[in-house]
Amino acid sequence: MSDFTRLWIYLQQGPLLWLTVTLVAYGIGDFLFVRARRSPWVNPVLVAVLLISVALVATGTDYETYFQGAQFVHFLLGPATVALAVPLFANLRHLRSALVPMTAALVVGSLVAMLSAVGIGWLCGVRGEVLVSLLPKSATSPVALGVAETIGGIPALTAAMVILTGIIGAVVVTPLFNAMGVSDWRARGFATGVAAHGIGTARAFQVNDTAGAFAGIGMGLNALLTALLAPAVAHLLF
Amino acid sequence: MIWPLSILLGCQLAGEAVSRVLGLPVPGPVIGMVLLLVLMAGHRRVPETVAPTAHVILGNLSLLFVPAGVGIVSQLDKVAQYGFGLLAALLGSTVLALAAGVATFRGVARVMGDRR
Structure with a gap:
């Protein structure tokens, strides 16, 4: 057995290799994103996922082996979800200023996203389960x-759908709202x-600060509403 | 660093426990988010303790989606089978949800006497 083979077998058994690859791939994605002047087309997550997928296929590594390393990053999604309360709390005063239009837009926007998808x-x-996986795709x-996971979809597929939804939204939002003639930044950001x-939300902050703040509220509230509504909608539809 | 992390993880832990014990369909971390919101509204010290750590985590939020996103390599058969339908669903639903949301917001604001 060559030294290289022995090293490769050793690295495949621990989390170090794929954890490092995950960070570096995202670093490259973020670098390209900044270089492309934060164009929504060059999404760092998409770049990282493509790079890592190619590396996995090229080295014949299965997803389970990869995830042994990547799980440490994945675990942080839990505390990150809890942390979403912080920007939501900071924007509470905006919430009071347009409570009724926001509540209506939240319910309509969330339901239209789920049902039309x-x-x-x-x-x-x-x-089947692929269709179920589409249901929560507008939530963070x-x-x-x-x-x-709760409603019987495939989380890995949903993850990809969520990222693509974000990219599509970031690309179409400005031309769409300009074409609709909407000049209210609160409405544009929230939707x-x-x-x-x-x-x-990141795209909204690039365009207008008020739009960004309202987008943050919209994201936080839809995270809550999707978590509450999706199981009921899934129960009715499937 | 220690206390803010403890608060975040503690809220998640409590949310997870509530979700499991009551058999709720809402993920534990979402209940944890509501819990933290209540804590921040109740104690002035909580927002200033948690905010810096929360901003670091949320500032790198995109990174955290990568491991789950890579899961697509184990779903390539489904992407090949349904790729067109999935893309059509994502495109159509995102445009419809954006338009419906903004139209509802403006419509209701106008009914309530907002002129802009």
């Missing part, structure tokens, strides 16, 4: 993953946070 998917022939990842979670 499942409806369009069904029309295009998507069935940690919540969407937890919800997917973005509800429909396109953190990636949409």
